Amino acid sequence: MDPKKNYYEILGVPESAKGEEIKKAFRRQAKKCHPDVNPGDKAAEARFKEINEAHEVLRDRGKREEYDSVRKGVFQGRGERGPFGWPGGSGFEPGGRAYHAETVDFDEVFGDFLRGGGTRFSQGGIQGRDIHMELPVEFLDMANGTVREIHYRRPRTCAPCGGTGRSGRKGCASCFGAGVSEAEERVKVKIPAGAQDGSKIRVAGKGEEKPHPGGNGDLVITLRMIQHPYFRRDGSDILMDVPIHYSEAVKGAKISIPTIDGPVMVSIPPGSGGGRKLRLKGKGVLVPGTTSRGDQYVVLQVSVPGSRSEKFLDLVVGLAEYEDPNLRSGWN
Numbered sequence: 001m002d003p004k005k006n007y008y009e010i011l012g013v014p015e016s017a018k019g020e021e022i023k024k025a026f027r028r029q030a031k032k033c034h035p036d037v038n039p040g041d042k043a044a045e046a047r048f049k050e051i052n053e054a055h056e057v058l059r060d061r062g063k064r065e066e067y068d069s070v071r072k073g074v075f076q077g078r079g080e081r082g083p084f085g086w087p088g089g090s091g092f093e094p095g096g097r098a099y100h101a102e103t104v105d106f107d108e109v110f111g112d113f114l115r116g117g118g119t120r121f122s123q124g125g126i127q128g129r130d131i132h133m134e135l136p137v138e139f140l141d142m143a144n145g146t147v148r149e150i151h152y153r154r155p156r157t158c159a160p161c162g163g164t165g166r167s168g169r170k171g172c173a174s175c176f177g178a179g180v181s182e183a184e185e186r187v188k189v190k191i192p193a194g195a196q197d198g199s200k201i202r203v204a205g206k207g208e209e210k211p212h213p214g215g216n217g218d219l220v221i222t223l224r225m226i227q228h229p230y231f232r233r234d235g236s237d238i239l240m241d242v243p244i245h246y247s248e249a250v251k252g253a254k255i256s257i258p259t260i261d262g263p264v265m266v267s268i269p270p271g272s273g274g275g276r277k278l279r280l281k282g283k284g285v286l287v288p289g290t291t292s293r294g295d296q297y298v299v300l301q302v303s304v305p306g307s308r309s310e311k312f313l314d315l316v317v318g319l320a321e322y323e324d325p326n327l328r329s330g331w332n
């Protein structure tokens with residue numbers, strides 16, 4: 001607990017917020033910066049920790065009282081703000097468009113985390129196991145979102161023996177004593193636009209089938225992005241190497257560049273060196289939990305002419321007169 005931090009602001013709730021409001025705000029904020037949605041994003045990870053810390057204190061009556069009293073003593077009247085300046089609930093409602101589907105509830109994506117993980121109990125019975133699978137998805141389907149029908153073998157409790165594996169004094173003839181059987185299952189899953197390699201989708205109740213009181217496990221799908229011939233992903237940004245001619249690099253040019261929305265004309269500024277990055281604003285993929293998109297970055301690669309003809313080599317020697325003699329002088 002750190003009284004210098006404003007946990008209310010971090011969660012985006014008023015200081016009068018009650019339990020349910022705090023829980024909802026926590027879920028809303030946690031979704032935005034959950035590591036599963038932002039793999040490798042250190043800032044999101046830090047925010048996620050902050051949100052957890054705020055929730056741990058505000059959900060617990062004793063801790064909250066202690067925090068409130070210490071904080072009032074220290075910061076009263078100074079207008080102290082939290083470290084991240086959360087917009088206090090003024091932001092958009094995340095998740096709604098991207099992750100809600102008939103069969104997938106975004107809340108369930110974070111089910112393990114919200115429930116504390118591990119073996120789960122409900123109503124006094126052991127819940128069926130989760131089934132984990134990996135799903136390869138094409139780059140553009142991951143960027144634009146799509147719906148997939150998934151076929152898998154789903155374990156269930158053997159009905160004739162009720163999972164005991166026994167039939168009277170003999171073994172169950174239906175499951176040969178295993179107590180479980182398998183059935184072919186199909187489920188439609190919405191892949192949200194802007195999903196990342198490693199993103200997880202949890203389909204509630206579609207894991208191992210267990211009768212009440214335990215209830216079914218979940219189906220947990222880890223998305224694996226299939227590489228694209230020229231687009232790459234960096235979070236919600238798209239990167240692309242674009243070869244340009246030497247003459248285009250020197251004089252500048254207008255060239256057609258593919259984006260996930262189709263080709264756009266891009267101006268290459270005169271004097272562009274290899275490695276220069278041009279930004280196509282908003283041409284990346286949807287940022288999960290928001291309505292905004294990342295950017296596309298075009299990385300210029302200057303192509304060296306392959307010709308070795310006498311005329312060409314004469315031209316190159318002529319060009320050398322214009323080259324900077326101090327190009328590599330900074331090293332010694």
Ligand SMILES: [Zn+2]
Binds near residue numbers: 173
């Ligand atoms: Zn059986």
